Amino acid sequence: MSSQGFTFTNFANNPFYSKQNAHLIDMAGVGSGQRIVDLACGTGGVTRLIAERLKGARDSVIIGIDHSSEMLKLAVEELIDVRDAAVQFIQTQVEQVSESVKESVDTVFFCNAIHYVPDKDRLLAEISKTLKPGGKLAFNTTFFQGAHLPETLPFYRKWMMKAFRVLRQEYGLSPVRSEKVEARRQLTPEEYRELLEDHGFLITKQEIDTVKFTIEGFLDISTFQDFIEGTMPGVPADKASSALRAGVKQAFEEMNVDYIPRNWLDVVATRV
Numbered sequence: 626m627s628s629q630g631f632t633f634t635n636f637a638n639n640p641f642y643s644k645q646n647a648h649l650i651d652m653a654g655v656g657s658g659q660r661i662v663d664l665a666c667g668t669g670g671v672t673r674l675i676a677e678r679l680k681g682a683r684d685s686v687i688i689g690i691d692h693s694s695e696m697l698k699l700a701v702e703e704l705i706d707v708r709d710a711a712v713q714f715i716q717t718q719v720e721q722v723s724e725s726v727k728e729s730v731d732t733v734f735f736c737n738a739i740h741y742v743p744d745k746d747r748l749l750a751e752i753s754k755t756l757k758p759g760g761k762l763a764f765n766t767t768f769f770q771g772a773h774l775p776e777t778l779p780f781y782r783k784w785m786m787k788a789f790r791v792l793r794q795e796y797g798l799s800p801v802r803s804e805k806v807e808a809r810r811q812l813t814p815e816e817y818r819e820l821l822e823d824h825g826f827l828i829t830k831q832e833i834d835t836v837k838f839t840i841e842g843f844l845d846i847s848t849f850q851d852f853i854e855g856t857m858p859g860v861p862a863d864k865a866s867s868a869l870r871a872g873v874k875q876a877f878e879e880m881n882v883d884y885i886p887r888n889w890l891d892v893v894a895t896r897v
Contacts, residue, residue: 631853631862632696635845637670641836645765645889646736647674652830653732653763653893657682660730662755663689664719665738669700675734676707685710688726692718720747723754732761740768740811741851749824756896762826765891770813771833772888780876780885784843785856788872792860795868801859814890826894834891837884843873 636642650671655661655678663672666689679685687710691697697714704712717725719735719742733752742748752762766772773781792798812820818828846852847869850862857865 631848631850631866632667632693633849633851634668634696634699635848636842637667639839639842639845641839641842642737643670643674645834645836645891646671648834649736649763649765649891649893650674650678650734652832652891653734653761655679655685655732658684659732660686660728661688662722662726662730662733663687664722664733664735664752666691666700666714667693667696669703671734671736672700672712673704673707676704676710676712679710681709683709683711687712688730689714690717690719690722690725692716720744720751723751726755729757730755730760731757732763735762735764737766737768739764740766745820746824749820749826753824753826753896758896760896761829761893762821762896763891763893765889767836767887767889768811769817769888769890770811771890772811774835774886774888777885777887780880780882783879784869784872784876786872787875788857788868791871792857792864792868796864798860798864800857800865814892817890817892821892821894825897827897828892828894830891830893832891834889835886836889838887839884840873840877843877843885844870847873 655675661675663675666672669689672687672689675687689700689712694716697716700714715725733756739745756762814831821828848866853862853865853869856869
């Protein structure tokens with residue numbers, strides 16, 4: 626598998642993922658004349674969902690931000706047909722957004738990525754600088770304490786057990802447990818609330834939705850570099866991905882299930 630195969634793109638193309646992000650956008654509400662930032666926009670999937678809600682709003686601006694020039698190049702090609710809103714793309718780290726977006730914005734979207742940011746205090750300070758007073762931050766995550774329903778824990782144990790067995794038998798490798806990554810340090814909804822309030826945000830809407838994760842979703846998340854590093858630290862990405870994919874196939878087959886329910890946290894907060 627090429628290095629490009631270890632991006633988030635495969636997972637982002639799952640229908641349930643687009644549906645969940647569309648729900649967050651609708652929770653936040655977007656309208657004519659707004660300046661909107663899509664943080665960690667990748668190839669522009671969420672950017673397009675925002676643009677679809679701004680049809681006829683030609684005075685609106687969407688700014689897609691990502692650290693990867695490769696992803697932004699693809700995003701430009703993917704959104705070449707968008708006409709209603711002005712779409713711009715900026716290459717920078719999400720923790721440096723205020724340095725690149727000079728004019729304040731109405732809304733910042735950050736879809737299923739906040740859990741990967743090591744310094745969330747710095748991130749929220751940057752977002753606060755970027756937003757107008759009364760502006761909104763909308764984010765979601767399926768990597769938080771509470772994402773796993775209790776009845777699904779046997780599946781995750783079985784998946785990891787089988788994946789580790791494949792890794793050991795096929796490649797003679799084991800994860801390096803000392804190599805902890807930020808994706809594994811997950812916050813509770815209450816910890817997110819406290820973090821937001823510390824930075825002058827007030828949560829106006831919060832939901833926990835239960836989403837049906839299909840086997841395709843698990844197979845695709847197993848090709849994402851950050852997830853691979855979180856579950857199998859210290860293992861080469863290609864071998865870890867192969868073991869994770871083999872393990873999830875075996876777990877689904879053995880448990881005879883079509884999907885695994887998983888909770889998704891949606892938050893809309895206002896800068897006060």
